[in-house]
Amino acid sequence: MSTVTSLLSKILTDTKVCDMHGEFEATGVPVGEKTRWSPCPDCEAERIERSRERRHRKLIDHGGQVRLERAMEQAAIPKRYRTRTLDTYNAQTSGQKRALSSAKRFADSFEDALDTGANLIMTGRPGTGKTHLAIGIAHQAMREGYTAMFMTTMNAIRVVRETYRNGEKTERKAIQQLAEPDLLILDEVGVQMGTDSERKILFEIINARYENMRPMILISNLDVEGVRSFLGERATDRLREGGGRAIIFDWDSHRGGEF
Ligand SMILES: [Zn+2]
16 A cells, blocks of 8 residues: 555656646656656647547448447447347336436547546446446447446556556556546446555556546445545546446445535
8 A cells, every 4th residue: 555655655746837728737646766747737638628629520421320330349449248238228127217318428428528538437247237327328429429348447457557567657658548538437346456556557548538527437346435545545536537427237225416
């Protein structure tokens, strides 16, 4: 825990000046010897707007279905899940109906989520349909021209860790790649060992997406408290910042809400 704590306590803030937009409050994260500062929020918003326009043009150019197929391959969505849309989720109980409507709300307001960086945590026992709904959200987002990526948390950690020996630059690149898609779904949060190094990598991924204001969906068999203590307080704060919500797949108590 000490590595994580010392890393986290070193987060800095400073007033920076953008040539275009003037002064802004930047947050800095130490990366090795240097500090990586968050970009001007106005420049960032313009950049996001430009790439959104580009994507929408691309979607129109290539035609829906073919592009969706390609998008799904790029999103690394396992074949088994490719037909799992929000429409094919069979909601019987009131708990399932609530989960579905929360997922729909998130998908319908995905454009807003990209402005605020809102996140979603899905918790509950295996086989309750968490992955189905998460992928259903990705489906809808991709149909609207956004990019998505699906992976297990262990894989995400491995992707970053494998770059370690190649130095800091490639490590940052790996984290940046995970921060790039409009939506990142991390499955199986909490089945890892929970070592300091795993936590540190997870925090860096979450923080990079936070800085880019890119939403995430975290799926876990732990309960919300378990996820929170697994990730650590600061990572949870980052997730919560944009107005994060939790969907709890617990059909006995039908609970849900803020996390
Ligand atoms: Zn600017």
